[in-house]
Amino acid sequence: MPRVNRPPSDTxxxxxxxxxxxxxxxxxxxxxxxxxxxxxxxxxVSATAQAAVETAVRELGYTPNPAARSLVTRxxxxxxxxxxxxxxxxxxxxxxxxxxxxxxxxLATRDLQLVLLLARPGEEERRxxxxxxxxxxxxxxxxxxxxxxxxxxHLAALSLPCAFIGRPWTSADKVAYVDTxxxxxxxxxxxxxxxxxCRRIATIAGPGDMAAGIDRLEGWRTTLRAAGLADDLVEHGxxxxxGGEAAARxxxxxxxxxxxxxxxxxxxxxxxxxxxxxxxxxxxxxxxVVGYDDVGVPERTSPxxxxxxxxxxxxxxxAVRLLLEQIDDQRGPRPIRVIFPPSxxxxxxx
Amino acid sequence: MPRVNRPPSDTxxxxxxxxxxxxxxxxxxxxxxxxxxxxxxxxxVSATAQAAVETAVRELGYTPNPAARSLVTRxxxxxxxxxxxxxxxxxxxxxxxxxxxxxxxxLATRDLQLVLLLARPGEEERRxxxxxxxxxxxxxxxxxxxxxxxxxxHLAALSLPCAFIGRPWTSADKVAYVDTxxxxxxxxxxxxxxxxxCRRIATIAGPGDMAAGIDRLEGWRTTLRAAGLADDLVEHGxxxxxGGEAAARxxxxxxxxxxxxxxxxxxxxxxxxxxxxxxxxxxxxxxxVVGYDDVGVPERTSPxxxxxxxxxxxxxxxAVRLLLEQIDDQRGPRPIRVIFPPSxxxxxxx
DNA sequence: ACGTCCAGTGGAAGCGCTCCCACAAGCCCG
DNA sequence: CGGGCTTGTGGGAGCGCTTCCACTGGACGT
Numbered sequence: 001m002p003r004v005n006r007p008p009s010d011t012x013x014x015x016x017x018x019x020x021x022x023x024x025x026x027x028x029x030x031x032x033x034x035x036x037x038x039x040x041x042x043x044x045v046s047a048t049a050q051a052a053v054e055t056a057v058r059e060l061g062y063t064p065n066p067a068a069r070s071l072v073t074r075x076x077x078x079x080x081x082x083x084x085x086x087x088x089x090x091x092x093x094x095x096x097x098x099x100x101x102x103x104x105x106x107l108a109t110r111d112l113q114l115v116l117l118l119a120r121p122g123e124e125e126r127r128x129x130x131x132x133x134x135x136x137x138x139x140x141x142x143x144x145x146x147x148x149x150x151x152x153x154h155l156a157a158l159s160l161p162c163a164f165i166g167r168p169w170t171s172a173d174k175v176a177y178v179d180t181x182x183x184x185x186x187x188x189x190x191x192x193x194x195x196x197x198c199r200r201i202a203t204i205a206g207p208g209d210m211a212a213g214i215d216r217l218e219g220w221r222t223t224l225r226a227a228g229l230a231d232d233l234v235e236h237g238x239x240x241x242x243g244g245e246a247a248a249r250x251x252x253x254x255x256x257x258x259x260x261x262x263x264x265x266x267x268x269x270x271x272x273x274x275x276x277x278x279x280x281x282x283x284x285x286x287x288x289v290v291g292y293d294d295v296g297v298p299e300r301t302s303p304x305x306x307x308x309x310x311x312x313x314x315x316x317x318x319a320v321r322l323l324l325e326q327i328d329d330q331r332g333p334r335p336i337r338v339i340f341p342p343s344x345x346x347x348x349x350x
Numbered sequence: 351m352p353r354v355n356r357p358p359s360d361t362x363x364x365x366x367x368x369x370x371x372x373x374x375x376x377x378x379x380x381x382x383x384x385x386x387x388x389x390x391x392x393x394x395v396s397a398t399a400q401a402a403v404e405t406a407v408r409e410l411g412y413t414p415n416p417a418a419r420s421l422v423t424r425x426x427x428x429x430x431x432x433x434x435x436x437x438x439x440x441x442x443x444x445x446x447x448x449x450x451x452x453x454x455x456x457l458a459t460r461d462l463q464l465v466l467l468l469a470r471p472g473e474e475e476r477r478x479x480x481x482x483x484x485x486x487x488x489x490x491x492x493x494x495x496x497x498x499x500x501x502x503x504h505l506a507a508l509s510l511p512c513a514f515i516g517r518p519w520t521s522a523d524k525v526a527y528v529d530t531x532x533x534x535x536x537x538x539x540x541x542x543x544x545x546x547x548c549r550r551i552a553t554i555a556g557p558g559d560m561a562a563g564i565d566r567l568e569g570w571r572t573t574l575r576a577a578g579l580a581d582d583l584v585e586h587g588x589x590x591x592x593g594g595e596a597a598a599r600x601x602x603x604x605x606x607x608x609x610x611x612x613x614x615x616x617x618x619x620x621x622x623x624x625x626x627x628x629x630x631x632x633x634x635x636x637x638x639v640v641g642y643d644d645v646g647v648p649e650r651t652s653p654x655x656x657x658x659x660x661x662x663x664x665x666x667x668x669a670v671r672l673l674l675e676q677i678d679d680q681r682g683p684r685p686i687r688v689i690f691p692p693s694x695x696x697x698x699x700x
Numbered sequence: 701a702c703g704t705c706c707a708g709t710g711g712a713a714g715c716g717c718t719c720c721c722a723c724a725a726g727c728c729c730g
Numbered sequence: 731c732g733g734g735c736t737t738g739t740g741g742g743a744g745c746g747c748t749t750c751c752a753c754t755g756g757a758c759g760t
Contacts, residue, residue: 018485020745020747021746021747021748022746022747030710031710031711032710032746032747032748033709033710033711033712033748033749034708034709036747036748036749037708037709037748037749040748044707044708045707045708045709046708046709049708049709063480063484063485064484064746064747065421065484065485065745065746065747066484066485066486067417067418067420067421067426067485067745067746067747068417068421068715068745068746068747068748069746069747069748070417070715070747071415071417071418071421071715071716071717071745071746071747071748072714072715072746072747072748072749073715073747073748074715076417078465081466091447091450101468104466104468108474108477113465113467113481113486114465114466114468115428115463115464115465115466116431116454116464116465116466117463117464118451118454124458127458127461130413131463133413134413134414134415134416135368135413135415135416135417136416136463242650300592370715370716370717371716371717371718372716372717380739380740381739381740381741382716382717382718382740382741383718383719383739383740383741383742384738384739384740386717386718386719387718387719387738387739390718394737394738394739395738396737396738396739399738399739414716414717415715415716415717417715417716417717418715418716418717418718418745419716419718420717420745421715421717421718421745421746422716422717422718422719422744422745423717423745424745701760702759702760703758703759703760704757704758704759704760705756705757705758705759706755706756706757706758707754707755707756707757708753708754708755709752709753709754709755710751710752710753710754711750711751711752711753712749712750712751712752713748713749713750713751714747714748714749715746715747715748716745717745718743718745719742719743719744720741720742720743720744721740721741721742721743722739722740722742723738723739723740724737724738724740725736725737725738725739726735726736726737726738727734727735727736727737728733728735728736729732729733729734729735730731730732730733730734
């Protein structure tokens with residue numbers, strides 16, 4: 001006695017229920033196995049069978065059931081983008097936005113889906129880890145920003161394929177990551193000003209709990225010391241324009257004679273430009289300004305911003321590539337790292 | 351002869367392989383059925399069995415396999431957030447960012463995952479629709495922004511549970527959506543200025559292909575006409591600060607005597623404030639300014655911005671609620687709509 | 701002529717889970 | 731004290747798919 005569990009109406013063409021592989025197979029006059037092969041790349045399938053299956057698929061509007069598929073393949077074809085989000089900064093940051101788009105674009109080419117995981121530390125982090133450990137996704141890309149973020153440890157322990165964008169604070173030797181050389185970037189920006197003849201060079205540094213902030217500041221500092229200049233003019237900003245304005249005002253107050261500013265982000269540099277203009281300083285003649293990132297902002301300021309280019313697109317791309325490698329040859333995660341060199345982009349502000 | 355397909359090493363405790371329900375069950379001394387019940391809410395399970403299962407789960411570090419589960423339940427417990435993304439505007443818009451966070455927060459409470467789907471019209475849209483039609487997700491939230499966006503039609507045809515944030519351009523009678531009354535908002539802002547005594551009131555409108563832009567503009571226009579004032583001072587911006595600056599400059603040039611500006615976003619209003627300050631106009635005495643949205647920006651401008659509050663958080667929340675209703679009682683999608691009234695928030699700029 | 705090989709194929713065994721159903725107790729009621 | 735409950739339980743049948751394996755027949759080498 002065959003089981004008939006479906007609603008009676010379903011005996012008909014059944015618009016409501018999605019077609020299954022069985023239906024495709026019988027319509028194409030082949031077995032389920034052959035139909036499956038035909039659909040997945042057509043290995044070891046005769047041309048006739050292939051064509052028949054393709055026709056059946058089209059006529060039925062068949063789409064494979066992803067749950068059934070991933071139950072057996074143990075792949076979900078989706079990867080997580082993990083964003084520790086202690087505040088809204090992440091989103092206002094063009095850096096992050098471009099990362100997101102880069103990752104998304106790259107994944108799309110491989111037909112992988114992006115699952116966005118926002119998680120503040122604390123309760124949400126537990127949820128996050130639980131999720132990551134549940135075979136929901138094939139791997140994770142982590143936008144690593146903040147200091148006390150033990151995600152890398154946990155991911156390494158989970159042995160889930162993952163790639164960090166930005167060096168993780170812990171377990172940097174256990175996971176794969178891409179990064180730029182922020183130290184070199186900070187140095188390059190500062191050296192430009194020194195060579196230009198600036199002698200009183202300030203910096204608007206990033207937050208002290210983010211690698212990008214710390215390293216760029218350090219690059220600024222070493223360069224100044226090497227040049228025998230004072231390195232006392234430091235104000236921290238939060239990578240935003242408003243933060244940059246506030247910092248610039250403070251600096252101007254502390255050192256009315258300053259003749260150069262290295263900002264740790266373009267947005268902060270833009271804020272500084274505005275403050276300098278208000279204060280009647282001419283850029284770059286009175287004060288030269290260098291930004292950081294070069295994504296979107298620098299062309300639009302006035303004057304246009306000389307900046308250190310952060311190859312965000314390539315970084316995102318590379319991160320995805322590292323991730324896919326790990327997913328593909330399942331020897332587990334491997335701690336590869338790729339560091340991109342920064343490059344100076346000269347425009348009008350310095 | 352039993353099938354032994356696993357690698358030999360797996361006979362042992364098998365750290366590598368994830369534990370299955372079977373293992374939990376046998377460890378707890380119950381059947382798989384009982385274990386399943388215990389894990390899913392514990393209905394019709396004795397206290398002892400419940401406890402035994404919970405212990406086993408903990409000891410084994412068991413997590414249900416989502417693929418297996420959704421294969422039978424026909425639920426994936428994840429919903430898509432669809433963002434038509436013709437350009438980067440979406441991300442720089444605080445409105446969008448807050449929507450994202452609101453949706454995410456709301457979904458988190460129900461343990462649903464957010465799958466972010468960015469799709470430019472064109473090739474990517476095909477991919478998107480294919481994805482949506484494949485039982486990958488239980489439903490979709492669509493941030494509806496742009497005019498020639500036929501997503502609503504397609505979703506209605508797919509009969510996939512969905513909810514739009516912002517009235518869709520087509521099929522508005524077939525799908526559920528939440529929106530604010532942008533017309534009323536535009537009116538309220540303008541009326542405030544009229545009552546204040548402004549007589550030469552300009553507007554910085556949003557893009558002409560977005561509902562929010564059009565409706566707010568229309569609200570401005572009807573109010574001015576009703577008051578017997580001229581409605582010729584219109585400049586369009588792109589919802590950004592830079593756009594607002596440009597528009598304000600243009601307006602000031604066209605009508606040096608203007609005494610009021612209604613901006614379709616806070617960011618544009620902030621840009622206008624800056625231009626007005628540069629031009630030596632005192633806000634609100636010379637020129638009164640009203641913004642729109644009230645999310646983050648208005649408190650930080652100087653002077654602080656009077657604005658029309660857009661209840662973004664509640665909208666996102668409500669959208670998720672509409673979606674969940676449809677998902678829960680599977681009578682298919684229903685075209686409910688919820689319109690939020692805007693409210694005026696008075697600060698210093700008007 | 702015969703074995704060998706290999707491209708194609710279908711049968712069937714699961715992947716790990718939920719849930720229907722049958723069944724065993726214990727309970728209360730008349 | 732037997733019939734009906736409710737409550738808890740396990741057996742087992744799938745969900746829709748991939749993939750192992752055994753098998754066929756024709757092309758090929760010797």
